[in-house]
Amino acid sequence: MLDIHNLAFAYNAGSPDEIVALHDVTLQIAPGELVAIIGHNGSGKSTLAKILCAILSPTGGSFRVDGIPATAANEWEIRRRVGMVFQRPDDQLIANTVIDDVAFGPENLGLPRSEIEKRVRESLAALGMADRAYAQVAELSGGEKQRVAIASVLAMRPNYLILDEPTTMVAPTVARQVLRLAHDVRDRFGVAVLHITHFMYEVVGFDRVVVMGSGRVLMHGSPRAIFARADELHAAGLALPQVTELGRRLYARGVDLPPVVLSAEELRAALSQFELRHAPAEIQPAPEPDPTPDPQPELLLQARDINFTYMAGTPLAEVALRGANCDLYAGETVALLGGTQAGKSTLIEFLPGCAGRNPASYAGKGKTWAQQTPISAGCDAKLGSCSSNRKHNFSKILSARMCRSRRASRICRRPNHGRLSRHA
Numbered sequence: 001m002l003d004i005h006n007l008a009f010a011y012n013a014g015s016p017d018e019i020v021a022l023h024d025v026t027l028q029i030a031p032g033e034l035v036a037i038i039g040h041n042g043s044g045k046s047t048l049a050k051i052l053c054a055i056l057s058p059t060g061g062s063f064r065v066d067g068i069p070a071t072a073a074n075e076w077e078i079r080r081r082v083g084m085v086f087q088r089p090d091d092q093l094i095a096n097t098v099i100d101d102v103a104f105g106p107e108n109l110g111l112p113r114s115e116i117e118k119r120v121r122e123s124l125a126a127l128g129m130a131d132r133a134y135a136q137v138a139e140l141s142g143g144e145k146q147r148v149a150i151a152s153v154l155a156m157r158p159n160y161l162i163l164d165e166p167t168t169m170v171a172p173t174v175a176r177q178v179l180r181l182a183h184d185v186r187d188r189f190g191v192a193v194l195h196i197t198h199f200m201y202e203v204v205g206f207d208r209v210v211v212m213g214s215g216r217v218l219m220h221g222s223p224r225a226i227f228a229r230a231d232e233l234h235a236a237g238l239a240l241p242q243v244t245e246l247g248r249r250l251y252a253r254g255v256d257l258p259p260v261v262l263s264a265e266e267l268r269a270a271l272s273q274f275e276l277r278h279a280p281a282e283i284q285p286a287p288e289p290d291p292t293p294d295p296q297p298e299l300l301l302q303a304r305d306i307n308f309t310y311m312a313g314t315p316l317a318e319v320a321l322r323g324a325n326c327d328l329y330a331g332e333t334v335a336l337l338g339g340t341q342a343g344k345s346t347l348i349e350f351l352p353g354c355a356g357r358n359p360a361s362y363a364g365k366g367k368t369w370a371q372q373t374p375i376s377a378g379c380d381a382k383l384g385s386c387s388s389n390r391k392h393n394f395s396k397i398l399s400a401r402m403c404r405s406r407r408a409s410r411i412c413r414r415p416n417h418g419r420l421s422r423h424a
Contacts, residue, residue, distance in 0.1 A: 001064075002160060003028055003063060003064045005062055006061035007025040007026070007051065008060030021044050031192055033208065034186055036223075037049075037197070037210045038196075038198060038200065038210070039238070042214075043214065053082040054075045055084075065160070080156060081160065083153035084163075084164060085150050085161070087164050087168055096137060097133075098129060101137060103117075103155070105156040123155040126154065126185065127154075129144065129147050138316070164196045165198070167179070183205065200239060200244075203223055204223050208222060209226045211226060241262075248260070255271070297329040299328075302328075303324070304325050305324075305325065307323060308321040308346060321347060
C-alpha cells in the first residue's frame, strides 16, 4: 500500500522564492487499485507523483511504500516499486530501438539475460508493440512512444504505476487507447495505476477519484460520488464531463434521470423511458437568419501546394505534407484538426517560418515568399506560434530577440533543428 501522511513540499524551500506546492496531503492507495488524481494546473498533482517515485524528497510529512519508509537509504527500492510515465514520452526514451529501451531498466537491475528477455517480451506484448520491437524510436508516432514508455516501466515490475497526464499531447483516439491500457495493465500485472489528469471525462472508469487544489486533497471517492459534488468541483476550477452536466441539467428541469450520469450509454438508457415531472416550457422558434451576406474579410496569408519530407533522401524519409493549401483571413478563428502524424504541426511550422522551411510559395498582404526566399525573412515580424513543446517556445523567444535587428546580416537560431544560419 502507498501510505501517505501529512506530506508537504516546497520548491526553493527556505529561500525568498519559496513556493509551497503541497500542504498536509494524507492518502492511501491500495495494491491493484485504479486511482485518478484530478486538479487544475498548479494543484500539486505532478509534484505529488514525483515525490511518490523518489524524484523529489518531501519537506514535511512522510510516506511508505508497501511498509518501506521513504528515506534516502531506501530511495532505490522506492523507485523500483513505483514507476512513472511522464507527460512527454521523449523525456524518458533513451535508446535508439524499442527493444533496447524496454531492456534498459531490467539490465540496470542486474537481472539474468533470460529474465530480461522474458520481461521485454511480456511488456511489449501487453502494450501491443511486439511487432515493433526493432523499430527506431524516432520513427514512432506519439501514441506508440507512449506505449513504449509504459512498457519500459512495466519491465521493471513495479507495484505502482503513475501516469502523469499521458493523454495531454496525443490525439483523442490515442488518448482512449492509453486509458484502456491503464485497465489492461492492472488486470494483467496486478499493478495499481495512478492516472494524473485534468480531463474530467477520463476518470469515469476508475475505482476512485482524488481531487486536488492548491496543494491539498479536497475530496476523494468514487466517480459518481465526486460528480455529485458539482458545486465544490466548480469552486475548485473543474467542470463536470459534458454528459454528466447535461444529465444534471435535465434532472433539474424535471426529467426522470439519476442525479449523476456517468456515460452517454447510461443517459441514453434513462432517456428512453423518462417521464416528465413538470410540463415542458413552450419552445420558442429560432430567429430567422439575416440574409445580408457578411463582407469579405481581408486575406492575410495564403499558402499553396506545400510539400515537405522529413529526412528527405535518406532511408528514413517520411512525407509530412503533400500539396497542402491554407488561407487565413483577418479576424477569423481557425481550428486545424487531424489525427496523429496528419501534418498539423508541420504545416503550422511553415506559417511563421519557425523551422526555416522553403515551400513552393507563400502569399500574404500583397507579398510573396518564393521558394528561394527563407520564410523567416518576412514572416517572423507578422506571425507567431506556440508549440506543444514548451522548450521550443523558449527557443523561439531567444530567436526573436536575436532576429530583432533589421541589419543586412543577422543570425537566427532554428528551434526545431538547433542550427544556426545566416540570412543575407
